[in-house]
Amino acid sequence: MRLTILGSSGSVPAPGNPASGYLLSAPGAPSLLMDMGPGVLAHLQEIQDPNDAHVAFSHLHTDHCADFASLLVWRRFHPTASAPGRNLCFGPTDTPNRLGRLSADDPEGIDDMEDTFAFAPWVSGQPELVDKFTVTPFSVVHPIQAFAMRVEEHxxxxxxxxxxxxxxxxxxIEAARDVDVFLCEATWGPSCEDKIPGMHICGQDAGRIAAAAGVKKLIVTHIPPWADKEATVAAAARFYDGPIELGVPGMQIDL
Ligand SMILES: [Zn+2]
Ligand SMILES: [Zn+2]
Incomplete structure (x- = not known):
């Protein structure tokens, strides 16, 4: 599979870097787009037909899903290349309601995605077959329902x-056990000291988790524009001695 990072900025988009968007592609099948933060659709247009992708949400904070409303417009109303059929959408249980409110015309309305996406809610630990991939969600700790994803290419x-x-x-650790590539958030920057509990991890934690899971490569991502990226990667490297890279938009890795 090929990983293309469409956006890696944490919490908010940054100049030249959309918020979270990670595209997994394999020959002869629709891609799998993990998360769709602000700016991701623009970058996706440069890479492939935006219609030719299934979408999987880790959770429904704005920086991971806001561009889905734009994708619905593209799929339904593109004058010459609207979506020819339904793709799959996975996410937290209330995804259709929350995202439906985002693109409804009526303030109380819910825009039903069923015409263009077939939605199924994640069940933690239950693998889903998504064309060339099997995706297993793992319930994680965040202020709203959230999942890590483990993806295996058939x-x-x-x-x-x-x-x-x-x-x-x-x-x-369970989600990342022995994987070829681990995309791990490090929102708090190098250290979690004095940070709000129950929300995010830091570079040190990303390194600890990567080491405990035995991953073959760590990509540190979801760092906000206000945090020190190099120091965050260096903090991870103190706990994990495998290869580490900073996730940047346009990065492509074949695995
Ligand atoms: Zn986020
Ligand atoms: Zn979040």
């Missing part, structure tokens, strides 16, 4: 895990 056996947003939890 045939090649390549594996990738994505933390989504989470405070420290053993579930992240």
């Amino acid at each position: 045939g090649s056996g390549a594996t990738l895990a994505y933390s989504g947003d989470s405070a420290y939890t053993e579930a992240l």
Whole structure:
């Protein structure tokens, strides 16, 4: 599979870097787009037909899902290339309601995505078959329902895990066990000291989790514009001695 980072900025978009969007593609099948923060649709247009992707949400904070409303407009109303059929959408239980409110015309209304996406809610630990991939969600710790995802490509056996947003939890180690690539958030920057509990992790935690899980490569991501990216990667490197990279938009990794 090929990972393309469409956006890696944490909590809010940054100049030249959309908020969370991670595209997994494999030949001969629709891609899998994990999260769709502000700016992701613009970058996706440069990479592929935006209609040719299933969408999987880690959780429904704005920085992970706001561009879904724009994707619905593209799929329904593009004058020459609207979506030819339904794709799959996975996410927390209340995804259709929350995202339906985002694009409803009426203030009390809910825009029903069923015409263009077939939605199924994540059940923690229950694998979902998504064309060339099997995706297993893992319930994690965040102020709203949130999931990490473990993705395995059929045939090649390549594996990738994505933390989504989470405070420290053993579930992240389980999700990332022995994967080829671990995309791990580090919102708090280098250290979690004096940070709000129950929300996020830091570079040190990302390194600890990557080491405990035995991942083959760590990509540190979801760092806000106000945090020190190099120091965050360096903090992770103190606890994990494998290869580490900073997640940046346009980065592509074949695995
Ligand atoms: Zn976030
Ligand atoms: Zn969040």
